[in-house]
Amino acid sequence: MLTIYALTMSPPALKVLYVANALGLEYEQKGVKLAEGEGQSEQYKRIHPAGKVPALVDGDFTLFESNAIIKYLARKADSALYPDDLKKQAIIDQWVDFVSQHIHNGISRVLWNKMMAPKFGFDVDENSMKCGYEFLEKYLPIVDAQLGKTKYLAGDEISIADYILLAHVDPLEAIEIDVNKYPNLARWREALRTQDFYQRVHKFYGEALMAKG
Amino acid sequence: MLTIYALTMSPPALKVLYVANALGLEYEQKGVKLAEGEGQSEQYKRIHPAGKVPALVDGDFTLFESNAIIKYLARKADSALYPDDLKKQAIIDQWVDFVSQHIHNGISRVLWNKMMAPKFGFDVDENSMKCGYEFLEKYLPIVDAQLGKTKYLAGDEISIADYILLAHVDPLEAIEIDVNKYPNLARWREALRTQDFYQRVHKFYGEALMAKG
Incomplete structure (x- = not known):
């Protein structure tokens, strides 16, 4: 199961959610309480060193930066949304x-x-x-x-x-x-x-x- | 022959020049007189609609945005600098x-x-x-x-x-x-x-x- 760390008020997080849904992927969405400093916790910084959203966890593979996540998901699904040509x-x-x-x-x-x-x-x-x-x-x-x-x-x-x-x-x-x-x-x-x-x-x-x- | 529109005071243009050289590509480098408005000329806006550098012309194919150009050049050369994995x-x-x-x-x-x-x-x-x-x-x-x-x-x-x-x-x-x-x-x-x-x-x-x- 994929985990996507996201907040729907963040456009970079939103685009990952849109693509994950367009690809028909199952995922668990987790929020990060940025205003309460959760982004800077040691635990979250192991996922995203700058403590931002979005971030992706796919088994033992973690990834940050919204467009990198989107391209990874689309390529993994061999989707025409990001053709190899x-x-x-x-x-x-x-x-x-x-x-x-x-x-x-x-x-x-x-x-x-x-x-x-x-x-x-x-x-x-x-x-x-x-x-x-x-x-x-x-x-x-x-x-x-x-x-x-x-x-x-x-x-x-x-x-x-x-x-x-x-x-x-x-x-x-x-x-x-x-x-x-x-x-x-x-x-x-x-x-x-x-x-x-x-x-x-x-x-x-x-x-x-x-x-x- | 590739044409790269670049100014060496622009970091986005510089990175394209670095990668073109690292790949050993032959190219013609052209400047754009941004301060004199050349970026906003109709001719240059056909290459880059926002009138910025860098931009690439490869035969009848034109491309802007530095990282897109770099990935295109590396993939075209089948380079290990941007592996397919x-x-x-x-x-x-x-x-x-x-x-x-x-x-x-x-x-x-x-x-x-x-x-x-x-x-x-x-x-x-x-x-x-x-x-x-x-x-x-x-x-x-x-x-x-x-x-x-x-x-x-x-x-x-x-x-x-x-x-x-x-x-x-x-x-x-x-x-x-x-x-x-x-x-x-x-x-x-x-x-x-x-x-x-x-x-x-x-x-x-x-x-x-x-x-x-």
């Missing part, structure tokens, strides 16, 4: 990294300063939040344009790049960005959110956060 | 992503605000620079500890993860961090910097920057 895999890697660097960087700066920092009592860095919005204004049009050219992010077949982008743009409502400014992205996202792999993880981004008050 | 590749992916997210984020915040912004006339964001130093204090010990456990970053065999880490920690002197605080990292880095793949790219990080005054 040289050029197809390269184009998927390209979009996975583009989204995980640029979209993630923008979203996480805004999400932290707009939602998490006030909630958990940290200082808000207004300039970092402003940079985050600027990154998103620069990089969201690029994925929107790509989704106007091909049905999915890395071509006309769905791939891990789509689940990864979905997790990173899941919080757009929470940070008050109108996704309809990006019509291709909005259409693509809506079609994915109604599917089982998504609904088994949560109904909407922020569900767990709201449930905890 | 499921778990070995997962561990390499894990360290590639850890370094490219966390070390890169720290270094680039400091490098930009300490060196680039003053040089090119942009505002310095002191808080971002402070965050950068904090990230490095948190994440450099993790790669240092790993390099105390195994000879190379992802195990006892050299892999693309080493060239990627090398490029990201290449600017440590330039940003005035004493690498000797991290003895395993220092020893590992010194052994790599004397090798041909490095010396063919530059003698030291910042060489091109200093040559331009």
